[in-house]
Amino acid sequence: MKKFMLLLSLVALAAPVAAFADAPPSPAQTAQKMCVADRTAMGTGFATVYKTFGKCVSSHTKAAQNALDNASKSCKAKLAGTNTDKNAMGKCVSQAVQSAVAAQAKAAKAALKSCLADRKANRASFATTYGTGKDALSKCVTAKSTK
Numbered sequence: 529m530k531k532f533m534l535l536l537s538l539v540a541l542a543a544p545v546a547a548f549a550d551a552p553p554s555p556a557q558t559a560q561k562m563c564v565a566d567r568t569a570m571g572t573g574f575a576t577v578y579k580t581f582g583k584c585v586s587s588h589t590k591a592a593q594n595a596l597d598n599a600s601k602s603c604k605a606k607l608a609g610t611n612t613d614k615n616a617m618g619k620c621v622s623q624a625v626q627s628a629v630a631a632q633a634k635a636a637k638a639a640l641k642s643c644l645a646d647r648k649a650n651r652a653s654f655a656t657t658y659g660t661g662k663d664a665l666s667k668c669v670t671a672k673s674t675k
Contacts, residue, residue, distance in 0.1 A: 552600070552621035558592035558629065559585045565633035573640045577666045587670060591632065599624030632673070639672035640665075 553561070563584035567574040578584035603620035610616075643665055647654040658664040658671075 551618045552596065553625055555589060555592045555596055556585070558595055558625055559588040561625075561629045562588040562592060562632050565629050566636045569633040569637040570640050573644075577640060577669050579662070579666075583666075587666070588632075591674065595625050595628035595632075596621065599628065635673040636669060639669045642672055643668035 563578075563581055566578075566584060566588075567581075570577065574584070578587065599621045602624055603617055607616055607620060643654075646668065647665070654668070655664070658667045
């Protein structure tokens with residue numbers, strides 16, 4: 529009887545998780561994924577640019593919302609008039625967002641490399657454009673990775 533009750537409890541707990549498995553990610557989840565990808569792509573430069581993971585998430589919130597909006601529009605157009613399963617939209621949006629996260633990480637890595645080269649080549653020009661504060665490199669990376 530105890531085994532049956534334990535099994536029943538596990539099934540009851542697993543059902544809600546399975547129901548949301550293919551739901552599209554939230555903007556906060558997407559921003560976090562962007563930061564994880566940035567941290568992987570940028571290596572030690574991540575801490576130099578963002579200082580903390582939370583600052584990275586904050587800086588990517590708008591980009592995450594844009595990625596979700598664009599993915600949703602694209603998927604609605606792609607799935608319009610088709611007879612798909614109930615999770616097709618969530619799966620489509622999740623895949624599109626995953627592609628956007630990967631592209632953003634690649635852009636951030638390239639931007640960091642470019643910003644470090646710019647700063648090394650001409651500190652005065654770099655300071656004029658991005659300032660001299662602790663966040664100057666972050667401003668540069670953000671500006672170059674969102675172009």
